[in-house]
Amino acid sequence: MKKFVGYLGRTFIQFLQDLSSVYYLFQETVVQALILFTNRKKLEEARLLTHVYEIGTQSLLLVITVASLLGIAMTVLISFQLKEVGGYSYIPGLVAVAIFREMGPLITALIVTGRVGAAFTARIGTMKVSEEILALETMAINPVRFLVVQRFIGLLLSLPALTMLANFAAVFGGFLFGSTRLGIRPDTYVRETLEVLTFTDVFSGMMKALVFAVIIVMIGCYRGFIVEGGAEEVGKATMVSVVSSTLSIIVFDTFMTGAFYG
């Protein structure tokens, strides 16, 4: 029991330390991003579009495939329940609201965490282990500006865009199932969807995507920066990065849903 309480205490203190370090990294990233935008030459060298391509475009196929399958699965489940009460007309609205508010931003962020956040940790962690980060510092180059800022801006631009595309793909998946298998007329499906969906639904989803982008970049990069040792530690850090990022996204998602609709 004593050991368990000690373990809990240590974990909590570690958590607070990590939290303050991530906050410091976030602050430094914002400051360095602002500095970058005031320097045209450095902004061109930062190759922001390359990062948008690597983070966003290369995740597109995966995100759209998963989202459209999710849309179909949700429609199947909801129709199964509504069949009993004959409420098929509620399906388009229900699916669209659930996707735009919750499932779209969440599923996109989780995919990007696994694909991109893990890569950030592995890349920066490997650089740390091979003294590349120390070499940057010795050359008076700020590692946060050199490694984090482009990824931060890249993900802030990519994740909302990916989320929006995932939302449409998922709604389209629902539309396909609803119109072909449930006998809902296509025009009715579209009309119902548009009637129910509000600006707040779309806006809250986009806000979530922005917050998730910050979480993925900050945790991904932070876990890389604190790696000490060798290949095994890089592997562990990548695993911890994905787990803590996933958990943080779900916790923030719950709070934000509560804040918008509670």
Add this chain to the structure above:
Amino acid sequence: MIKAHGIKKNYGSHTVLNGTDFTAERKKITYILGTSGGGKSTLLKILIGALKPDAGNVIFEETDITQLEGSKLDPFRKKIGMLFQHGALLNSLTVGENISLPIREHTHLDENIIKIMVKMKLELVGLRDFEDLYPGQLSGGMQKRVALARALALDPEVVFFDEPTSGLDPIVAAVITKLIADLNRVQGITCIVVSHAVEEAMRIADKIVILYLGKVLAQGTPQEIKSSVDPLVQQFITGSPDGPIAFHTSRKDFREDLLVE
């Protein structure tokens, strides 16, 4: 001139540096020699401001760099170059991009001039045709030479070398040693070399500092070190397995250790 005074550093209960004092003169080659795990790399990290000592200070041009943090260290760092033990080249950039990185960051030179500078630095280390290759495509020795070219990119006043010849074949090692000597004799660059290569130090150093158990055991010109009567110094420079420096560094008694098991 770089002056380290009373440097102490502990990792937990393990003391790595225990009051290290030494001076590296301007435009001279200073070799810091010591056994493996004797605190050489830690001292080097403290000298370049990458690690804070628990006590003591490092004076460079009348500034105590141990008191500086973050971007306040930048003016100092722009005056120094550092050759890391394994090169520490950025693997995602080509050889040319690696060398031009500090130039791009800290100057406003035209792209054509940067290209010429990169070629000049690569010529200095004999690798001019390798500009477009990635570090992963080069051998260890070549990577080290590229890393040296990068360390020289901003024409530093002082260059620090961390084990510049370890793990290299004798010819490449000799080439690197000659490069260090040339940098100093021709360009007047102050060189501070952390190493355990005694012969190489005897050949080119102006001053040798021997670290042992976190303290300076001896310092002086190669001639003075050679003629030292201290048995520790003699054992170290002759590389003898028998002598006061023990091979075993275990802190526990062997018999006790076995019996407990």
